[in-house]
Amino acid sequence: MAQMAAAPKKKVEGLGGEKLHVWPYLVRLEFLCALLVIIALTVWSIVIDAPLEEAANPTKTPNPSKAPWYFLGLQDILVYFDPWFAGVVAPVLIIVGLMLIPYLDVNPKGNGYYTYHERKTAIWVYSFGFLVLWIALIIMGVFLRGPGWNLFMPWQYWDPHKVVALVNVDLPYAFGVRTYNGAMLFGGAVIIGYFAVGTAIYFFMERKALKSVGFLRMFLKIELFLIMMGIVIKIVLRLGFNIKYVWVTPWFNI
Amino acid sequence: MASNSPQIPNIAELMDKIKSGKIFSEIAKEITGSQIWTSSFRHGYADTPRNRVLQIASNVWLHLHPVKIQRHALRIKFTWCMGGITFLLFLSTVVTGVILMFYYRPVGEYAYYDMKYLQYDVPFGMLMRNMHRWAAHAMVITVWLHMFRVFLTGSYKPPREFNWVIGVFLVTFTLLLSFTGYLLPWDQLAMWAVTVGTNMARATPFLGNEGPFAEFVGATPRYDVRALLIGGSVVGPPALLRFYVLHCIFIPLIAGALMIVHFWRIRKDGGISGPL
Secondary structure, eight states: OHHHHHSTTSOSSOTTSOEEEHHHHHHHHHHHHHHHHHHHHHHHHHHSOOOOOSBOOTTOOOSSOOOOGGGHHHHHGGGTSOHIIIIIIHHHHHHHHHHHHHHHOOOOSSSSSOOSGGGHHHHHHHHIIIIIIIIIHHHHHHHTBOGGGOBOOTTSOOOTTOOOOOOOBOHHHHTTOOSHHHHHHHHHHHHHHHHHHHHHHHHHHTTTTHHHHOHHHHHHHHHHHHHHHHHHHHHHHHHHHOBOOSOBOSSOBO | OGGGSOOOOOHHHHHHHHHHTHHHHHHHHHHHTSHHHHHHOOSOOSOOHHHHHHHHHTOTTTTTSOSEEEGGGGOHHHHTTHHHHHHHHHHHHHHHHHHHHTTOOOOTTTHHHHHHHHHHTSTTHHHHHHHHHHHHHHHHHHHHHHHHHHHHTTTTSTTOHHHHHHHHHHHHHHHHHHHHHHHTTOBHHHHHHHHHHHHGGGGOTTTSTTSTTHHHHTOBTTBSHHHHHHTSSSSSHHHHHHHHHIIIIIHHHHHHHHHHHHHHHHHHTTSSOOOO
């Protein structure tokens, strides 16, 4: 498929070309593939036993307590967000966002073949979300998160008594806002401002596309993107600047 | 009278047939011409274009395929084979899972000891358990890779938008299948991983007792969405039973139904995606 990128408009293997019989050409491939997978699975299962720890004991909490590995990306953003977001809203947004992809991406190019040049943004956004925010966080959660959910390098001993100074402050505090109501207003202004400015910039830059793409599509696209980048910004704020919350309200904190 | 008596084969003739190998083709003819054979197999096996088509079209297991396919669709480089492998791994978990169900009871007092029994006393019990677990883990990975491939080839674009949505449901149900199965060994790993996971439900806005705005709905630790999920306020025997039923019946049925739609839609949307 490499030649596809070089000559994108050319129909390299367009429909209407030569078709092959599924029997035997596809079925034999599937059979071989199935054989290899079953052999690999059997060998793997003979060689490595599934873990079975001691019997469940509700009075003995292990440290660290980890969710199944495929959820560790979500568990990791619990460091940066409250559970209502990291554990509920974020997964729902991921699922809904994924479902919306075909309806938001109206680029007609790159349908049915590999191409980077014809849909750079789409590939960047998806790859960043999948490989960095999902896979990399899972790898970090599995291998680098130890007792107290603290970060440990692979060569470090998982010390359950590791002391980590809690010097995090909320964003309004860092900017000198000391009253509760003031902080709430300041935080709200930052969050709403972030989405408003981000949306405005996007709509201004893509103003020509507005007619063909449609307002709702563009709006949903940019909001989902801003939420995804907001997660990254929050991670950077916490790790780089010890910021705990941006917006503190009596009902929820972000 | 004499014509009805069984014919006694001529020994010399019989020996001739055996020596020349003619007897095999005669037996074969006898078998493939029989009523049992002709009623079972709907076409010949000779490699003719007609039989190649019939092999797919007249076979219930293979007719999911089209009879002909674009050349590029055969390329492993294009499909990564991931959708098919995911389905195969699902089937593996179904087979091994049914075997495990013969020995496992989802009861607080028994579950863990049934695991021990499976591992140490049941012939091939450990192997069945290993295959079930590793196939499930592998399935999570392959379904993600399948999704990544479908994204990279832009295969969610028209006319396949709806099938992508079904696919997202299937990814979600794959994770839920794996997650509900995670509790069943009823060991420390299972209980606490599921505790960590289900604790999130407590924070559901409006519906979880610790979630934002819960006070307006009246959610309590014993009466919220998490309690509904695990049948109580802690991950205990009711949670085990619920997860077992979800894992063995509810989710597989839904996922199976969605798989039927998913595969059917591939055909209806014009087969595997390719350059237009």
